[in-house]
């Protein structure tokens with residue numbers, strides 16, 4: 001298997017999301033960000049046309065990594081501890097460009113919305129026909145999730161970039177987890193973990209009315 005020879009494999013990336021959730025149903029930021037770093041590496045392999053996406057994703061992951069390494073790092077161990085700390089200290093509702101740094105909550109919210117797109121996209125890939133077009137799966141998943149939050153210019157650039165995606169089976173192969181059939185099986189195993197992370201985050205943010213942070 002390619003992954004065994006040390007090549008990049010999406011299997012390891014998805015495994016990071018698997019290790020995010022603790023027995024107490026907390027979402028650990030370390031593996032969560034590790035999963036995102038891996039996805040961004042994969043995105044780089046899809047070509048420069050996606051660099052506007054990876055730049056934004058890197059910037060957001062970096063903000064979170066800085067919190068996780070900063071003075072208050074023990075407050076940024078899990079999403080739950082982060083929400084509690086930022087809310088208790090009035091760090092969350094600052095308007096953007098108020099001179100205050102972006103909060104962890106608003107930054108994670110952007111990644112969380114992108115995770116919704118990822119779930120839909122991977123599910124579309126998994127259940128698609130052999131000859132389905134990756135660009136169509138990607139566009140449909142995007143329109144049903146992230147697009148709502150993006151201005152026209154970003155939606156347009158994203159749609160153009162999606163058109164460059166290779167056909168479904170080639171895409172499954174570049175995920176580097178074996179044959180397309182093996183990749184589909186891996187997605188079947190991994191997707192419930194991503195759904196779990198998404199569901200816990202959604203509930204946490206809804207409970208604290210954090211789903212519309214500017």
Ligand code: 1PX
Pocket residue numbers: 010039040042043046050052053056057110111113114117122138142146149150154158165175214
């Ligand atoms: C096996 C498949 C794996 C595919 C991995 C691909 C990883 C994709 C990572 C996407 C991360 C996108 C984060 C976007 C966060 C966001 O919504 N940012 C916007 C709002 O931020 P702000 O700070 O201003 O409130 C920001 O305006 C976004 C700018 C960049 C464009 C985002 C387009 C997202 C397109 C969805 C993913 C496309 C990748 C498709 C490859 C298959």
